[in-house]
Amino acid sequence: MSWTAKLIKHRDENRIAVQFEKNVALITRIKQFEDARWSQQKKVWHLPDTIENRDHFQIIQYKNTIPSPEGILQITKFIQWLSSKRYSPSTIKTYSEALKSFFIFYRQKNIVDITNEDVIIYNNEYILKNNLSASYQNQITNAIKLYFKTVRETKIELEKIHRPKRAKVLPNVLSKEEVKLILNVHSNIKHKMMLSLIYSCGMRCGELLALKPLDIDSKRNIILLKNSKGKKDRIVPLSPKILAMLRDYYTAYKPKTYLFEGQVEGKAYDARSLQLILKQALTKTGIKKPATLHWLRHSYATHLLESGTDLRYIQELLGHNSSKTTEIYTHVSTKNIQQIKSPFDDL
Structure with missing residues (x-):
């Protein structure tokens, strides 16, 4: 039974990818490592990039694995x-x-x-x-x-000291029809509420999980996102439909500290569990795209742009420091591209 191992970057985290032919014994063994996970997208098992794991899988970059x-x-x-x-x-x-x-x-x-x-x-x-x-x-x-x-x-x-040239990767976007399928497939009101709130407000996963009941201002129809990326507070508009859903959710769950709590009262919902909820939705709807929670944020921004929202407002809603970061959505918006007639149609 042979395997190969290499260093990878997975969701901005340093990991060790381990590849081997499907084998029950090896799968059982790798599951015994702490935080061992299977990546459906990369088709590999991956583990934390630690000195112990590097030694075990013979990923030794230097004669010494600690600084002087x-x-x-x-x-x-x-x-x-x-x-x-x-x-x-x-x-x-x-x-x-x-x-x-x-x-x-x-x-x-x-x-x-x-x-x-x-x-x-x-x-x-x-x-x-x-x-x-x-x-x-x-x-x-x-x-x-x-x-x-x-x-x-x-x-x-x-x-x-120069930085490397970054690849110009376009954000991944779901269609409105796909988003609707994903948001409606869960019968569990908490699961549906969390995914719907991320899309309706363009939130990051961490921003959603940090929300507290008092951050919802139903009288002003806004949500206050505190201490977001870059230690900045910002407000986002609260959809009337989302407000109605939130009231039903609050009545059913009565959260204490965080708006969305896990099995332990007073502790925020786990990010990995939330990602799993999205994966279950993709499976149930038959959508084959390897969507992540951040895809919902990208989709929110793109759909706003396609509906005519000014780019400056989208920048504020997303909490971007630079307009250049927001401008990338102009490259995935299909509103104007779809109106271009191909010369092939005139042949």
Whole structure:
């Protein structure tokens, strides 16, 4: 029984993908690893990218898998600086793990002697050689630049560190008919309510799960999203249809702390369970697209644009800092494209 393992990026998380021919014994064994998951989209089992898992699956990038004592000290200082600036826990983890990877690569070199040339070598000998994504490389670059800008004096010239070119990937969008099928297929009012709220307001998954009953302002017909991405509050309009559904939901479930709670009272609903609800909806409706919760947010923005909503308002509703981020939806909107007549029709 043979298998292969490699590092991958899955939903902005570093994971180890393990591939093998379908075998009951191997499936049973891999399920014993903590947080082992099957990706229907990638058709692989994947695990957290930890030193223990790398060793087990023989993914050893270096002779040493920990930074030097100096590197460990500097990572600790970097984490302290990020914490003092109130970066989110997920950002702190991402940046510190990225810097750790860089320091492991240069374990035998004094940090003060690291130069721009070393960054280029790292990108070529580690990032590219291991087929890691441009987005992961971008995270590494951000971490390196921020660390050397704030924590440590160095020979590095920050303005000369370049980021990789990002692939221009269009957002995935569902049709209105597909969205309607997905939202109506669940008979469970909580499941239907959560998916409907994400689409009707263009919320991120984390924003939905952080909602509290008091965030719903039924008199002003708005929802207050607190401390969203970038630590910004914003308001989104509350659909009358959604308000009616919320009242029925509240009567049935009477949530205490969070608007949507899991099995334990007072604790927010689990993000993975919510994603599973969407997958069940896709199965029941027969929709073959590998849709995620974020597809509902993309669909909300695209459908608003197609109905004539000004791009500036969509930017505010989505909470985008830059209009350039919102402009990507103009590339997937079919309103004007469908009106273009192909020259083939005149042949």
